[in-house]
Amino acid sequence: MSSSHDTHASHAAAPTHEKKHLALTLHVWRQRAATSEGKFVTYKLDDVSPDMSFLEMLDVLNERLIANGEEPIAFDHDCREGICGACSLTINGQPHGFERETTTCQIHMRRFEDGQTIYIEPFRANAFPVVKDLVVDRGAFDRIIAAGGFITARAGSAPDANALPIAGDVAESAMDAAACIGCGACVASCKNASAMLFVSAKVSHLALLPQGQAERSRRVLAMVEQMDKEGFGNCTNESECEAACPKGISVANIARLNREYLRALACGD
Amino acid sequence: MVRRIASLWSSSIGKKALMSVTGLLLIGFLVLHLVGNLQLFADDGGKSFDAYAAKLKSFGPLLYVAEFGLGALFLAHLALGLRVTFENRAARAQRYALERDRGARSFASATMVVTGVIVLIFLVIHLLDFRLREMAPDGLAAMVVRRLSEPAGALIYVVGVAALGVHLSHAFRSAFQTLGLSGKGWDTPLARLGKAIAIVLGVGFAMFPLVFFSGAKKASHQASLEPARPIHAASDVTTEAIR
């Protein structure tokens, strides 16, 4: 089979013709580096296939920029199936766009209207400095985990996995919290740039499990201390984070985090 | 241990927990205040209310201690609130060009700072009106009724307590969340209780200016028909009108 670089004849198909292509105006945040001034740059696309994902739409734009000798737009992405947490983007003022429980990489262009204007900004928070264009540094999350988001269990020292039964519903609640992908949309959507939902998900996950009890107090104190050092804002219980979370992590975890923290202050070792 | 107590003041959760506790205690005070004020509606020309005020006065230094405590609670709540607000503003130096929430925020939650500041201003006026001013010879009840019968007074008090009600409609549930006392089946009952408390306190306090103001209007209407009375009897007129 012959191959030319713009038509994937065998494992790619011509886009379905009956679907109307979209014309879009994009206002994209461009910023050369952390210390540079950023600004919006406007791009027009007039043949966006409704079958494209949002990131594929940006891929197409980038290919065009490269062809014109311009620098493509930098953005984070990796798995493109909604699990790695790498993709970010604030789309028309909403982190990960308007769809509920959806990461940016899972948004498809058929959900947009022909002629629509789209603002694309990075996740904004002082604790997430811009690296370039739409790429931000979420290393603060790693440092919070390093401070205490773990159970100390040396390889080789573990008892049999069934030695400690954990009731099905407890395991399920822990899993609900553990589903956090660490994307940072909670911070980006919070008007205070608070990281409480992220921290609470990890604290809840580990505090719910019997294995996590030994370090329970130390963990929550250390993680909150690190969170505060990173310059996140304070929680004002508006629940925008829960609404923006692509994994639907509940603010009930924040209540648990508060409880754990106050408990640790009052009677932790 | 010292470090633990210090982190109540310095850590994000500690600060919010203190705000919650001070806020809830202030709500407790407001409930007592409302109950005490209900005596203004007694049909005795303000006697029982004045007696209640005198009783409080009679505690002497104890009253000052209580007032000092109340002031401290309020100032702590205020200071923490301002601090949290400034920190939160600072946590995102570069704002979004386009900001669109997902509808989880409520009007009350989005305006906590605004309603908080209105309540602060209102409180200053309220203290100037009734606490820091010399007692009128015809008693506190008369003073209150006079003040709330003026259009400006009534307006200030209605706006002030309305802001308080809005503030509380988010505050109560939020305080429980911050203290970790929510989750599972408790969220909805707590939210409802919070709204109920906000309505009871808001409407309860608003009744005083509304009733006295409308009563005064009615009274002034009557006054134009009847022979003039001495001014100090205004309170009688009002209670008359209520009847």
Add this chain to the structure above:
Amino acid sequence: MSSPTTVEASSKLASKCPSGPLAERWSKHRFELKLVNPANRRKFHVLVVGTGLAGASAASSLAELGYSVSAFCIQDSPRRAHSIAAQGGINAAKNYQNDGDSVHRLFYDTIKGGDFRARESNVHRLAEVSVNIIDQCVALGVPFAREYGGLLANRSFGGAQVSRTFYARGQTGQQLLLGAYSGLMRQVGEGQVKLYPRHEMLDLVVIDGVARGIVCRDLTTGEIKSYAGDAVLLCTGGYGNVFYLSTNAKACNVTAAWRAHKRGALFANACYTQIHPTCIPVSGSHQSKLTLMSESLRNDGRVWVPKAKGDTRSPEQIPEDERDYYLERKYPSFGNLSPRDISSRAAKQVCDEGRGVGASKMSVFLDFRAAIERDGVDEIRSRYGNLFQMYERITGEDPYRVPMRIYPAVHYTMGGLWVDYNLESTVPGLFVLGEANFSDHGANRLGASALMQGLADGYFVIPYTIAAHLAGRKLGKISTSHDEFKRVEQGVRERIERLKNAKGKRSPDSFHRELGLLMWDKCGMARNADGLREALVKIRELRDAYWQDVKIPGDAAELNNVLEHAGRVADFFELAELMCMDALHRNESCGGHFREEYQTPDGEAKRDDANFCYAGAWEYAPESPSGKVGWSMHKEPLVFENVKLAERSYK
């Protein structure tokens, strides 16, 4: 010895597999391995490249032992490594279900599933430590699914008749990675591991024949920097992205492994590629990656295409007797649940016959109508609700009303850098773990075994075997000021310059797509000698064109996604050539390698145990000083003393 092969062993490939009874080999080997005194461990510095299951578990367990560790990853956080995307589960021979599982059964299933192209000793060790992995993960707080009573739940998976798969909803990989990552971050917090996110290894530094360091590009600043150590661990995953379209994450690449290969590490079984049968088909030329739909869908979905070629009617208009339920027809006993490789090839066959469906004609139906009629919409929704929702989100079609369309996609690569029983490559001091090595899955990997291997290597193999190198060899002190580091750094800089200076017209992505398509057509689900020869010519042409015509805007001294990609594509070209050579040389069909010339009369894979029962490891050997690519082959015969080689049959 029951080895059927007459293949001569290469002296370069000493497997170091212990002898004796299979079940005692690993403990015997562990006893014989040298140890490093606890007080001396902190003097050894280990460089771990990649932070997926293998890398994170290796880095954390070595740090726990007291070694000083540096960990590198190309993502912004170690938690984003592609292990995170694994859905199904992780196998372990716990026999918690009391259904007859055992270490030996897991060993046997894995050897058979791999079509008898893996080492017995390695696979048995994998099965042995599988039970410790589950214990370790639970201790770390991995929220595996549990029964009401609190005991761990299991499910069954392809290629096995027992329930031995542990899972955490559809996110097992994520939960296992987060467990390993949390252990890694604990060591980072304690200062025992130094973490380098957004760092890409671009070359290996070999001094006096031993791997002593790596050269990286800091992806944020573009700075080229060297890191010296006493051992280098590559935990850098597989190379499925050579096909451009695959279920791999976009950043998955072969560069670190390939650079090590060019520094002397042999690359084995490059042609073994696993194709997953149930992926969402390509929708257009903009397609950037393929999304896997869980195989569990085949429990209730029926796979079919129209009997007639070029039938463009919509599915509901095609009457029952004009449909071909080809899996049920060809494999009556396994039907829609036939193994991955067999289902994938069958789909390709019907599409090649012109009976594919969808606008592209390159997909087949996976129809739930019968299941919905039988069990009701609600029941199907409770089983597959999330998957149906994901499908609808991506395709815009409602699978409750219209049959799903699926097509196979590249999913995993069994080949990789050759390693001995200690996971050490042919470069002393260079260890390779997880998908990046070739060791445990033979020619085909069973479902839920990739996670098992990554964690086995990192938690329970490398902590012991690395001592053989550290205690067994004299390792002088070496710093990055050594001339060899300067030389390698210089080479890395020049290569980047060369790419930047091509100043051509085409983006690296457009070349990558073209290469991917070529590989998919000629070296994908089915290969033949003519096609492979043709591909080899075209790959070389395309590679030459690449270095002339690639265009990379922007600066090398800052974050530059295009430049990163460009370097990876350049390596994919060379790997593609090796894959085709490997596929061309292996005149048999086995597992993920199907040569059309070698099939049974009814179209099944036909192994040639007499001539190909070996691991084929390629040594990089430039043909001329100008650096033209070339390879020579070394063979490690596979000896089967505990299992009988048999034909895989699923009829």
